[in-house]
Amino acid sequence: MPNLPKSALECRDVTVKFGDVTALSEVSASFAPGQIHAVVGQNGAGKTTFARVAAGLVRPTFGAVDVMGHEIRTGQVRESRAAGVELVHQSFALPPSFTVAETMEFGATDKGGIYSRKALAEKWRPHLAGLDVQVDLNRRIRDLPIETQQGIEIARALVTDARVLILDEPTAVLSPAGIDMLFSRVRRLKARGVTVILILHKIREVLGIADTVTVLRGGRKVEGPLPIAEVPAERLANLIVGDAVARTLDGHDRDALVGTKSPAGGDADQPSQAKGPAVLSMKAVSTRPDSEGIALDTIDLDIRPGEIVGIAGVEGNGQKTLVRAISALADLDGGSIALAGQDVTRQPLAARRAIGLRIIPFERNVEGLSLTSSLWQNWSARDLLQGSLLKVIRPAVIREACDRSLRAWSVHYHNCGQRAGSLSGGNAQKVILAREVDPAARLIIAAQPTRGLDIGATAFVWQALRQARDRGAAILLISSDLDELFDISDRVVVMLSGRLNGEFRAPFDIGSVGAAMTGAAVRANA
Known part of the structure; x- marks a missing residue:
């Protein structure tokens, strides 16, 4: 193609500081036009900050950004969009009550007006096709599957004929089939001359879609952009985590953590460690519809001591309601729940915790910790809630016990009196682990326990869950990361539309599990 500039997007010595924290440090990278580029790195590497600088959402402390050979003013979303840069965020920003056609029109004009739904549908149908x-352009966004919502996000971003499209962690919430669909769209955009930059964290995805790869670590550029053909998977894994960290990781864990290949789990012929009667037994459990999540529909699930059961599924298919039902926070419409042989169907959360229920919640900074309270107050909440209201509280004794526990869990902190909100994500999660994974834990619900953590913290969480399993606890692991589920689960159960849609045992087949996640097939290798 004649007259194309050397770079579609170029960042020169970009540094971003948030107070005392340096998110990016002197990052320079040039992305050629009409290609698919991957930017990779573990959590906290600076990938999202990099994308937000390019899109004009963050003004760098130092450095410059060029688009199609022309320098633009940084920190100006309108100027970045006018130059042809669009960013699709990991968390979709579609108005849920709008129809597809209304969403497209609003994204194109940002203005109201008088229109007919039929005319809008006709206007936007060719663009989406x-x-x-x-998709039916008269359907509302909230009623669409995740893969379709993402397709609409991309289509809306391209309304202005964007020349550089940045997708931030676009595969994080997709099923395997959804990832294939996304990559098909990305290749189609490349054929149209659009430069696509994908923020990714799994190596096999990078190798399957990108022309070049750039690696960030700790806010600095390590390498890139490098042609994919010149970067073996093993080298790319070491670039992402660093040689020192790579040497500390078990080979199977490293494959799962960086997505070198999809782990299949253990040997199907290996005898299960699970033994004894079920710790959790759910029989025909259904819930009433409410505003907190999709209702459960006749759930039958048993988990025995000494096993990790993973729950797979595209987010929003009832995983949160499942946890709320086990925790006595969702009203049952039918069925029963037993913990350690005791019927707790009508028992409150406190009674269930007394039996040994422990919860690592979905949102550690909302449900798991009080960020404005001290570490010792957060750590001791379990015992205080389960004890008598007349119990004498001795802060000095609790602080001493808290110190011993947090040190045992390798939490990096100054003192037990500091606020929980002052900790990093990994250390905050370790505080929750120190509180919830105690000797009395019989059923541990781990809901997205590694989301937002770096590779080292993730490996620590996995080790803690395995050790709890080996001590005889039953563990329910809910994750949107199939690599995580396959690596540490003994069984994987798929949730779809509030129902269980297949059960699988190691060695896991990603195609079969993925088909069950989307409803394309129901197959169990149990």
Whole structure:
């Protein structure tokens, strides 16, 4: 293509500081036009900050950004968009009550007006069809599957004929089939001359889609952009985590953590460690619809001591309601729940915790910790809630016990009196582990326990869950990361639309599990 500039997007010595924290440090990278580029790194590497600088959402402390050979003013979203840069965030920003056609029109104009739904549908149908987004334009966004919502996000971003499209962690919430669909759209955009930059963290995805790869670590550029053909998977894994960290990781764990290949789990012929009667037994459990999540529909699930059961599924298919039902926070419409042989169907959360229920919640900074309270107050909440209201509280004794526990869990902190909100994500999660994974734990619910953690903290969480299993605890692991589920689960159960849609045992087949996640097939290798 004649007259194309050397770079579609170029960042020169970009540094971003948030107070005393340096998110990016002197990052320079040039992305050639009409190609698919991957930017990779573990959590906290600076990938999202990099994307937000390029899109004008963050003004760098130092450095410059060029688009199609022309320098633009940084920190100006309108100027970045006018230059042809669009960013699709990991968390979708579609108005849930709008129809597809209304969403497209609003994204194109940002203005109201008088219109007919039929005219809007006719206006936007060709644009969506050109990106292979097959959808009824009169359906509301909230009623669409995740893969379709993402397709609409991309289509809306391209309304202005964007020349550089940045997708931030676009595969994080997709099923395997959804990832294939996304990559098909990305290749179609490349054929149209669009430069696509994908923020990714799994190596096999990078190798399957990108022309070049750039690696960030600790806010600095390590390498890149490098042609994919010149970067073996083993080298790319070491670039992402660093040689020192790579040497500390078990080979299977490293494959799962960086996505070198999809782990299949253990040997199917290896005898299960699970033994004894079920710690959790759910029989025909259904819940009433409410505003907190999709209702459960006749759930039958048993978990025995000494096993980790993973729950797979595209987010929003009842995982949160499942946890709320086990925790006595969702009203049952039918069925029963037993813990350690005791019927707790009508028992409150406190009674269930007294039996040995422990919860690592979905949102550690909302449900798991009080960020404005001290570490010792957060750590001691379990015992205080389960004890008598007349119990004498001795802060000095609790602080001493808290110190011993946090040191045992390798939490990096100054003192037990500091606020929980002052900790990093990994250390905050370790505080929750120190509180919830105690000797009395019989059923541990681990809901997205590694989301937002770096590779070292993730490996620590996995080790803690395995050790709890080996001590005889039953563990329910809910994760949107199939690599995580396959690596440490003894069984994987798929949730779809509030129901269980298949059960699988190691060695796991990603195609079969993925088909169950989307409803394309129900197959169990149990």
